Amino acid sequence: MTDNADRPNQPLQTAGATPAGAAPVMEFESYRAPRNQWWDVWDQFKTHKGALFGLGFFVFAILFVTIGPLVWTIDPQQPFAGPRNADPSWAHPMGTDQLGRDTMARMMAGGQISIAVGMVAMLLALFLGTLIGVVAGYFKKLDGPLMRLTDLFLAMPLLPLLLVIIMLFRDQLRAAFGPEGGIFILIVIVIGATSWMQTARVVRGDVLAIKEREFVLAARSIGTPSHRMITRHLLPNVMSPIMVSATLGIANAIITESALSFLGLGFPSDFPTWGKLLFDATDFLQQHPERVIWPGMMISLTVLAVNYIGDGLRDALDPRIRGR
């Protein structure tokens, strides 16, 4: 309030006090411009070295897979783009595979799929998990049924379920969206719909605890409606576990996708993803270790980066830690 009241005077003050006097400077320094709270979050985030590194690498990975193919224009599916089994060279910075396909182009194409699958499946799982967790924690009547549903999903063996889903819907989706688009939608939904349970449980637990806190009781006493309660008071307070789930979710989705591709349920075999590149390269571990290292490094660094970003975000988003 005082800041706002002072504001109109300030330009005058600074303009007037050209020779710096002791008292005006003091007053000037004590003034803090009002700013968006996200700047505070950023300030806190910046202090986390790991998070900064993570963000840097994640941005790099995204640029690598999106801008990369525009610069490095070799077709990733073209056999004999170079000599077979070539070691890294200027013509093929990451070498070529046993069919002479350029590994760098395949890393870029594979990264697009892997990161996209990871992100979208994570968002879907996060959305489902948060929704179910909050609803179950907040509305007592729904708690039982929703948690039993969660148990059901946790108890369900994932692989047979995936087999059935893919068997039932593959042909329809393939007809509607083409072989790659259809499989992408299918895989994202399948992974998202089978990995929300942990998030839901954690969120529900936190919501149950926060629901009994004084500020929530106070808010309820002045008649705050449920949807406002959830968005205004509960969600910001369960942000930390959600963030952690999100980071774990991306890693999980990337790995599940590669497992599916391995079983032949994922993308067509000539359609590279990081998981598949890694799997294909294991046969050549002794002769061409770099072929395992590239996708392995990208998967682990991406997962690590996302984890660090999540860690930094959690610290930055928690008002109790922020500023300390």
Added chain:
Amino acid sequence: MKRYSLLLGATALALAPAAAMADRGSSGHLNIIYWQAPSTLNPYLSGGTKEVESASLILESLARFDDTGTMVPWLAESIPTVENGGVSEDLTSITWTIGEGITWSDGTALTSADFVFTWEYCTHPEGGCAQASYFDGVTSVEAVDDRTVRVNFGAPTPFPYTSFVGSESPVIQAAQFADCLGARAPECTEANFGPIGTGPFVVDEFRPNDVIEMSANPNFRFPDRPYFGTVTFKGGGDATAAARSVCETGEFDYAWNLQIDPTILADMEAQGNCTVVTAFGTSVERLHLNQTNPDAALGDIRSTAEAGPHPFLTNPVIGQAMSMAIDRALLVEIGYGAGGQPTCNVLPAPDLYASTANDACLTQDIAGANALLDEAGIVDTDGDGIREYEGTPLSVLYQTSTNAVRQDTQALVKEWWSQIGIDTELRNIDASVFFGGDPASPDTFQKFYADIEMYTNNFAGVDPQAYMANWACDEWPGPNTQWQGSNIQRFCSEEYDALIVEMAGTADLERRGEIARMQNDMLVQSYSIIPLIHRGGVSAHASSIEGIRMSDWDSELWNIMDWRRAE
């Protein structure tokens, strides 16, 4: 023992400079590794390759198949034929004469009663004999005299060399197994783990699923053989480790079934400690082109007769162009190495049955394939780079099982087909589902809900009659047969069916070969099937071992009595 045999070897060397004149046991000890371990030494109780081949060192049969697929008399004096009177004119019986003076390893004589007993043992109604198919159609086995055995068939059998031929139906000793008939067969542990045989080796110790120790049979019919005095037959591990133990560390002398990446195996062989040997049987990696319509919109009737013919794959010109566009030699180089040869035939062996009429496909000809399609008026009319046939774009779904080599092949074939204006979508299916045969799964190779599929098939033995009958019109898989049926690509031709009937009534080998070649050419030239690679078994032996003649028609170890260590 070892010192003794070393001494013996030294003496042999000193006395007889010609190494061929070696004595029994003069080569010392032989180490064999099979990366799947045998669980019994009775091949009638387990049909696994590992059991059959380990037992083939001990148990023998009347005749065997050598490395060219030719039958050689083994316990028999000669191979019975219609000409020498051994096979009856009406093709319903075959009479074998056992060689003179052959004894079991315990010194007792081998008689025709042992053969009659073996037949009774395997066909006992309460016993689950793993090799019962070798006695299919046999109505009785008679002991004519001590050295003469007659096998009678219920119907004329133009190829009667099944019972007591090859490593899978050897003769067992009546005295030893007398109490082991029927349901009691698996209980005779001592006999099953240490059968008495006529072969070059006898069992000293058998540890199931681990190791077999053997030594030379003192009563073996050739006094100078086997050249190896003792054998350790070790099971377990994996193919790569087995290859390393022969080629890199030298712990073993012989490793079986090395299906590993050809570049890795070639690198090992280049170190000079081992030699890779291959034997080619009848396995052919092939593409089947669906002759019926697999369109998903047809629902349950797709890929059956009701669905109607395929929109474009029934046109042989398209299949021919697809075949011409493939560089088979490169596929071999990348995926198979020594274990494969380019082929243009469904029936690539034995030599008698192998046609040479289709060999033009061995060289890739993309320009020729394009010209062929242009000439037939199958051109790209809408400018999208994909040709159309009567308005249908040539766009195919190409499926196979999940396997690194097959996926590489798919990627290459897709590239070549794209150069002749055919668009390909790839799909790979887990092998246990693809070959699982579950009628409820849409992804089995029998259902064939795709345009093209690729896998390997072969037949056991050397006679192709049953195999070539696979492509009869009434062999189509379909819902009415629970999707059982061997005519996978849904080929049908009256002429072909007539040849099948003719084959079943012909005993003359030359004529049988001619019919088989005609059948092969008919199939291949219908371009409903595109053979790619003739696949063989791959093994490796230490460079110091001589005399190995690997056969894919019989046990790989069929002539182990001739193996010896080079000086």
